[in-house]
Amino acid sequence: MAEKKIKSLGDLTALAGKISESKKNIKARVLICMTGCRALGAELVANEFREKLSAASLDDSVEVVEVGCIGMCAMAPLVLIEPYDVLYGKIRPKHVDEIISATIEKGEILDKFVVKEDGKPVAKISDVSFYKQQQRQVLGNCGRIDPRQIDDAIEKGGYVSAVKAITETAPDQIIEDLIKAGLRGRGGAGFPAGLKWKFARQAPGDEKYLICNADEGDPGAFMDRALLEGDPHKVIEGMLVAAYAIGASHGLMYVRAEYPIAVEHVKIAIVQAREYGLLGGDIAGSGFSFDLEVRMGAGAFVCGEETALIGSLEGKRGMPTPRPPFPATCGYKGKPTNINNVETFANVPLVLSMGPDGYSSIGTEKSKGTKIFALAGKVKNTGLVEVPMGATLRQIVYEIGGGIPDKKEFKGAQLGGPSGGCIPAEYLDYPIDYDSLQELGAIMGSGGLIVMDEDTCMVDIARYFLDFTQSESCGKCTPCRVGTAKMLKMLEAICRGEGKESDLDELERLGEDIRKASLCGLGQTAPNPVLSTLRYFRDEYLEHIREKTCRSGVCKDLLHYVILDVCVGCGACKKVCPVDVIAGEKKQVHTLDQDKCIKCGQCYQTCKFKAISR
């Protein structure tokens, strides 16, 4: 397939033209999300569309495309229909006939499937508030292209920035542009990407490596997965530019084990990019060579940390090593190595196409561009959102997220996962960027954003994260190994109602010590969830200690299920109780044996009369 190889920028743009030309007779496209929506049967919907379209002889003019995350996961499975740009949610195979005959054949919008706002259906995706407030530029192609077809990416301008860069621009110039654009790493710490590239470029040595960190360990975050599954070429394009800028000829992508589809899509993308000569030797006739391999992680959170990740790639236990030496001088196989996050790489083509000034016009003074958040927890529109740096929590949680379900109160939002912190309601209007979050005791992290309401116990949340980091601690350094275990013990005691007031000061003191003395970022940030909840929700801690109550009804040892007088004696709770501790005659108020209750909560969930309190 030698004739397939792209030899110049001209070849690439000509190819893009040819691809659009070949799609001229496509009248409509049915885009079906296959990322999260897959879990709710999107595949069946796609098959049904294909079958029914071909039965109606429409398969030549209507394309069914399996795309990446469209964003509004709360309405899954999602189907987006071009050219009408109408978004249908909660689609099942049985709805397909109607959609074909009304929307595809006649262009009619079916109100019952579209998003409703204030009771009114919103026909166009761009008018839906969830999307209106976003600036989807990194995610631009996500949900619009078939990630397994490089032609789809190329038609949308994919690889143009990279090919232009490696054929026309000097590496130092690219690095300067990146620094000027102000792109900061999206994997956690927010270190300027251009500077890091500069160090790797300046490091002596002929053999250099480039690594893409797709370990995405934050539990409750799925941005990188969505990018890799939905638009892998954008990440590869960013890596190509980075490789050229630092002078690496070999790249590795380290993908979390739990993401088999991301791995599959990246592997397909690599093969297709090689066929076009966009990876491999003499890329696009530039003389520059770069190739990429995919490695799967094996399930260890600490391997997201760069030195542990490198250890894991070398076939070792994933334990961090002290820095310096930094990977830029001594990384994979002891060679200069540059490591960036998936989203960081996906931003690079944008920096080049918009130019440093264009790119840096978005965002705040010190944080440029956009950030993708995985919005989840107690919020209506859970999903993937991309907003300019400096957007406020209120915009994200209320305007995009649609607020808290069941008319509950917002209590806080956890940003940055186990390394981050909890931001309380009083900062809803604070612009979010790397530095403002730091001030508030949280971090940008990778972009997990979990919304919490009045039913979330902040002490329990702190305990939850500590439990996570403590079990994920690799055990190499004592402050992290022993310190987190000690903090966890104290938090568990508080949750059981056995805490002392002096524990709170002790937690703070210990937290500060662990922060300062730990070897890697895992330990250095592990106390954050505790310190930030102590800072903003100290009264909840005190309640657990002094009054032995948990106002959110979460901490089991402080809970008592009691059947109230309003009980109508329907017997539903008695039926579900797995340990048979509820007694009572039909139509009589029931009783619950406190001593034997295991507090599983089934009766509470089952009762339709609010007759059980806790």
Add this chain to the structure above:
Amino acid sequence: MKVNNKQVVLDMRPLDEILSSMPEISQGDLIPLLQQIQSRYGYLRRDVVCEMSRRTKIAVSRIYGVATFYEQFHLEPHGRHTIKCCRGTACHVKGAPEITEAITRVTGVSPGETTDDMKFTFETVACLGTCFLAPVIMIDDDYFGHLTVNKVEGIITNYE
């Protein structure tokens, strides 16, 4: 009759295939190698690991050092079905702890364990990446989202 007390005779062919597909094997290939062995044999059988060590000259201690560090590797066989309960943040705030307890009640095993009849292995995972379904569990390839404690038993007893 003489009883063969080796439970299962070791079939080396999968290992042969894996090793011959990777030309020069070094320490750096250890994790992909173990991943392939686990996917072919179901778990990291001791005899396979020892044989692999003999052929690759990677010390058994080193292999076990790595295998026990990463959550993905298991040294015991798995049940016919794997139940994965998400313990991610989104699921946690929506009641994952109660779901975990309910699964233990129904299956009789705690996270990390397999039932005696080899029917279920119960695991918890950091995040299934479907946080919008929270709380969510996966049994083999099927997702069950927006769970309540009440639904757990019905779902699990459906599996044979």
